[in-house]
Amino acid sequence: MEIVNDNSCSWINDLKPRTNIKALFNDEECDWLIIGAGYTGLSAARKLGQLHPTSKIILIDAQIAGEGASGRNSGYLVDTTLNDGFTSNKELSNYKKKTDIYKLGIDAVKKFIKEYQVDCDWNESGKYFASSCAVDKKILLNFANTLTKLDFEYSLFNRDDLKKKLGTSFYNLALYTKGGVLLHPGKLVRAMIDALPNNIDLYENSQLLEWKKNSNNIYCKFKNNKICTKKIIFCTNGFLKSLGLKTNYNFPLTLTASMTRPLTDLEFKSIGQPNEWGVLPIKPMGATIRMTSDKRILIRNTAEVHNPFEMTENELKKRSINQKVGIKKRFPSLPNNIIQSSWSGVVSRTRNSSQIFEKIDENIFIAGCYNGSGIGVGTLFGEQMAIKASNGHTKEIDSIELQNKPTWLPPQPFLGIGVKFRLFYERLRAKSEI
Ligand SMILES: Cc1cc2nc3c(=O)[nH]c(=O)nc-3n(C[C@H](O)[C@H](O)[C@H](O)COP(=O)(O)OP(=O)(O)OC[C@H]3O[C@@H](n4cnc5c(N)ncnc54)[C@H](O)[C@@H]3O)c2cc1C
Numbered sequence: 001m002e003i004v005n006d007n008s009c010s011w012i013n014d015l016k017p018r019t020n021i022k023a024l025f026n027d028e029e030c031d032w033l034i035i036g037a038g039y040t041g042l043s044a045a046r047k048l049g050q051l052h053p054t055s056k057i058i059l060i061d062a063q064i065a066g067e068g069a070s071g072r073n074s075g076y077l078v079d080t081t082l083n084d085g086f087t088s089n090k091e092l093s094n095y096k097k098k099t100d101i102y103k104l105g106i107d108a109v110k111k112f113i114k115e116y117q118v119d120c121d122w123n124e125s126g127k128y129f130a131s132s133c134a135v136d137k138k139i140l141l142n143f144a145n146t147l148t149k150l151d152f153e154y155s156l157f158n159r160d161d162l163k164k165k166l167g168t169s170f171y172n173l174a175l176y177t178k179g180g181v182l183l184h185p186g187k188l189v190r191a192m193i194d195a196l197p198n199n200i201d202l203y204e205n206s207q208l209l210e211w212k213k214n215s216n217n218i219y220c221k222f223k224n225n226k227i228c229t230k231k232i233i234f235c236t237n238g239f240l241k242s243l244g245l246k247t248n249y250n251f252p253l254t255l256t257a258s259m260t261r262p263l264t265d266l267e268f269k270s271i272g273q274p275n276e277w278g279v280l281p282i283k284p285m286g287a288t289i290r291m292t293s294d295k296r297i298l299i300r301n302t303a304e305v306h307n308p309f310e311m312t313e314n315e316l317k318k319r320s321i322n323q324k325v326g327i328k329k330r331f332p333s334l335p336n337n338i339i340q341s342s343w344s345g346v347v348s349r350t351r352n353s354s355q356i357f358e359k360i361d362e363n364i365f366i367a368g369c370y371n372g373s374g375i376g377v378g379t380l381f382g383e384q385m386a387i388k389a390s391n392g393h394t395k396e397i398d399s400i401e402l403q404n405k406p407t408w409l410p411p412q413p414f415l416g417i418g419v420k421f422r423l424f425y426e427r428l429r430a431k432s433e434i
Pocket of ligand 1: 037063068070073075206208243300347369374
């Protein structure tokens with residue numbers, strides 16, 4: 001099946017359209033082939049280009065580079081996560097290992113934007129884990145306890161504080177963490193495309209259909225052409241499973257989001273003119289909601305098992321209505337029809353929220369499955385996978401490889417039934433927070 005994207009993501013539409021787009025039009029041979037040009041693939045390509053200035057390196061994507069999940073996420077570069085999956089992070093040492101990786105991810109993005117002087121609306125504003133339900137206090141206090149033990153700075157806020165800070169009386173309680181950054185995901189990924197070294201050949205709108213290894217080469221089949229490569233790095237995240245990769249360890253989930261037009265001065269005044277902020281839900285299926293620096297409201301309140309290759313316009317419309325309700329609940333004084341665009345994106349999940357960073361065969365490598373932390377961790381994993389695949393070694397690779405490995409998932413139809421049931425249950429639990 002062909003990957004078909006909607007063209008309605010505000011973050012992507014904020015950018016100037018690119019003009020230098022090339023599809024694969026010949027058969028090629030190369031030393032390195034990277035499949036997928038999101039944060040992971042672009043970071044891998046940038047690093048490989050630096051490490052191997054004379055090698056032939058191809059980066060290829062089924063869509064326009066950066067226009068998958070990387071250009072259409074909510075823009076939270078996270079230092080901590082509360083609902084990181086459907087298993088809880090009870091064990092402190094595991095949680096610490098996870099936050100160590102988040103920190104390395106933030107450092108990798110920071111280094112990139114400093115080196116290339118990137119403007120991606122970077123704001124070290126921290127983030128809120130908020131809920132309208134007073135009973136969620138217990139979860140927040142447990143989380144606060146974990147953060148104290150690991151020396152993270154945080155504050156607890158009540159309804160009145162939150163009304164002032166967020167401009168909505170919807171939330172009753174929140175835990176604010178000082179760490180974590182809000183950014184414009186489209187600007188960040190575009191900067192990574194612009195920063196590709198000259199020795200990278202980027203091909204777009206060219207989907208890998210099949211691949212196989214034969215002695216020392218890997219043969220890749222596209223619609224009209226073929227590529228034969230010595231080494232390959234798969235950076236296709238939500239589409240790993242459809243390429244037959246780690247099929248019993250990851251599965252795709254489709255998320256949808258909507259963004260309003262900028263609020264007028266009057267509308268903004270009516271909600272108290274808050275500074276830019278980002279709220280994450282306390283329950284996994286609650287809404288992620290952001291006020292951007294240019295007074296737009298972003299909401300993401302769905303995560304579902306759906307055909308990852310396409311969401312039709314009608315299906316998207318239905319989800320957009322859900323998001324309109326989510327905004328109205330929080331900002332009843334704002335007009336009804338302020339959503340400017342809605343879009344979907346695909347991510348990859350593992351059962352225990354662990355990431356994949358692996359050599360699966362001689363000269364075949366995979367990086368992916370970031371479970372909502374892909375901005376930082378994808379950037380980190382891309383760079384570090386390029387080093388690992390070049391037989392290099394870093395302390396970052398040591399930290400990544402210290403993480404728990406993804407656990408086994410049952411085959412279909414059991415997986416589908418299990419995931420759907422779990423999502424349904426989580427949606428019920430988070431009903432008030434959608
Ligand atoms: C709505 C939404 C909100 C999110 N919010 C956040 C957030 O706030 N913070 C955060 O850190 N993360 C968030 N995420 C997750 C984050 O976007 C991903 O983890 C991240 O983009 C992963 O980057 P990637 O490069 O590995 O994968 P992607 O960006 O998905 O890139 C993979 C690329 O591979 C290409 N590809 C797939 N199959 C093939 C094929 N057969 N042939 C060629 N190319 C192929 C795709 O076209 C795609 O461009 C969110 C995701 C979504 C959808």
